[in-house]
Amino acid sequence: MSKFTKRGVVLPLMKEPACSRPIVDIPVPAQVVVPLVAGDGTACRPAAGSYETVLRGEPLGLLEGSETPAVYAPVTGVLSDLREMTHPLLGDISCAVLDGMAGKEEKTEKAEKRDLSALTAEEILAAARAAGIVDELDGSLLADKLESWLDTDPYLLGADGTEQEPYSSSAWAVLGEAADEVSEGLGLAARAAGAIDCHIAIRQKGKQRKELAKRAPGRLICTVHGKYPAVPEPRSAVLPVRTVGVQACRALYRACAYGEPQCDCVVTVAGDAVANPQNVRVPTGTLVEDLLRFCGLSSNPSYIILGDAMTGVAITQTDIAIIPGIACVLALTVRPQPKTRTCVGCGRCVRACHADLLPFEIMRRMDNMQYERLSSLLPEECDGCGACSYVCPAGLDVTAKVLEARDAHGTIFLKWGDGDDF
Ligand code: SF4
Ligand code: SF4
Missing domain, CATH: 3.40.50.11540 (NADH-ubiquinone oxidoreductase 51kDa subunit)
Known part of the structure; x- marks a missing residue:
């Protein structure tokens, strides 16, 4: 399936038919679940009281300890609940639940364009x-x-x-x-x-x-x-x-x-389980299940992935809020992956890595807890492109191990010292 020469991989293109279709707007969902988190990860408090109506574009979340808005209502709706959610990209967060009021958007004068x-x-x-x-x-x-x-x-x-x-x-x-x-x-x-x-x-x-x-x-x-x-x-x-x-x-x-706030994002919905693959404009906080329902499922998906095939994360629940960092949702019946075996030392991951790393060696040292010998392998250079996992004939998630080494860099190295002898 993949070919590689010097660095990187050649991927199959699975963009049709979504890429040939215009963007479709999802109808205002019955509910959106909006993370009360600013773009830099700072927690926010609700800007409205329970059962208050909030208009699209009005503040929905204020930075803790201030009156500065950081989250905006993506639809006109009633603030019906506050809910905790474990989000794959944001972690444990509080969310504002807005009951959407389709057709109730206030008709405001179109703002004049600034110079x-x-x-x-x-x-x-x-x-x-x-x-x-x-x-x-x-x-x-x-x-x-x-x-x-x-x-x-x-x-x-x-x-x-x-x-x-x-x-x-x-x-x-x-x-x-x-x-x-x-x-x-x-x-x-x-x-x-x-x-x-x-x-x-x-x-x-x-x-x-x-x-x-x-x-x-x-x-x-x-x-x-x-x-x-x-x-x-x-x-x-x-x-x-x-x-x-x-x-x-x-x-x-x-x-x-x-002066418009960011209230929505365009998401590619695709995969062999999707009946109508397309690009959909969704209000922030639309749930994955509502997005998939809108596009229709032609069969029962075995895998749902937030993001694309190389860098996306598999999710097991569909009551996950779409946020602007998510530009693709896949529903797949099969995920082409060889049966997991041990590393055969073929070196494909090395030849595929555009960052010139030794992914199998980073993985080996992580597995053997040789943390003190990681630093010269520069795991911090990894951008998580997924190419090493993609080419691995043993079906190993090499990327996950390299990312683990990269993200734990500070704590692992501090704990184990930095006396590398590689
Ligand atoms: S995920 Fe990291 S280690 Fe793997 S190929 Fe990409 S840059 Fe290299
Ligand atoms: S591609 Fe997989 S099997 Fe080959 S060296 Fe890398 S980790 Fe080992």
Whole structure:
């Protein structure tokens, strides 16, 4: 199934038919369960009382100890409950349950567009922060991410529309719907983060690329070649590239131009158990089960995955809230995976690793509790791309072990010392 040469892997493309269809809006769900957590993970308290009606876009969560809104109502509804949830990406969190009131959205005057050319970096960052924009690429708060890049060495900023994993096409769908807004948002992000230049990176070439260039005039569109995970950079790039999500760029444009908070996200729903694979715009807090019901199931899924096939996490419950860091949900009847055996030392994981790591050796040292001998293997360089697990003929989840080593780096090394003799 996979081929590899130097680094990375060639993945099958399973994007049809979702990628050829326009974005569909899910009807307002009967209930949304909105995490009361700011984009940087800070816990919030409810901004409304029990059974109060909250309008779409109004504050729903305030930062603890202040009156600063950080979570916004994704639909107009009644705050009917507060609920605890163990979320696969956020951990144990409190959520506000809003009973959706379909058709009750207040008709407000369309806000006048602000002059974006006059906005300073500080104003753009403030707008991103006020809108609570989360970057779908990594689930981080966009304002924090952009601010951390200010005053660093020169770099290029890319809106990553490459969609390199097998099923996802939400970035393509958003570019198809609003390339102009993505392009303007990217320009604002580059200004706010002090990037030298910016570009939109895609996988497509030919007619699709030309079409996109027409709809985002003046913006460099670059086609990214190479194996997964390819760097979303122009061929001629001499500077390092940093990336933001296409959806985050669009949300930044809407926040700066109209003062809109981020209330929804576009999610690819796909997999062989889905009757109607498509890209769906859902309010934040929509439950996975409602999203799957909307798209229909053609058979009973054995696996439901939050995220795509390479980096997603399998879930066993479907009452999980969709948040902006989730751009794909898969329902699969089978998950192609060899029966788990012990490592055969084939070295495929090494050849697949674009970060030049020795994944099998990191895994071996983790398994043997040789924590003091991990540091020279640089597990912190792993970005969790999943390529090592994908190519492993023994069916081992090598990625999980490397990520465990990476994320426990501080505690493991402190506990065991750093006297590496590898
Ligand atoms: S998940 Fe980490 S170790 Fe595995 S191939 Fe990707 S970067 Fe390398
Ligand atoms: S972990 Fe898997 S891919 Fe890596 S050497 Fe062992 S068997 Fe081969």
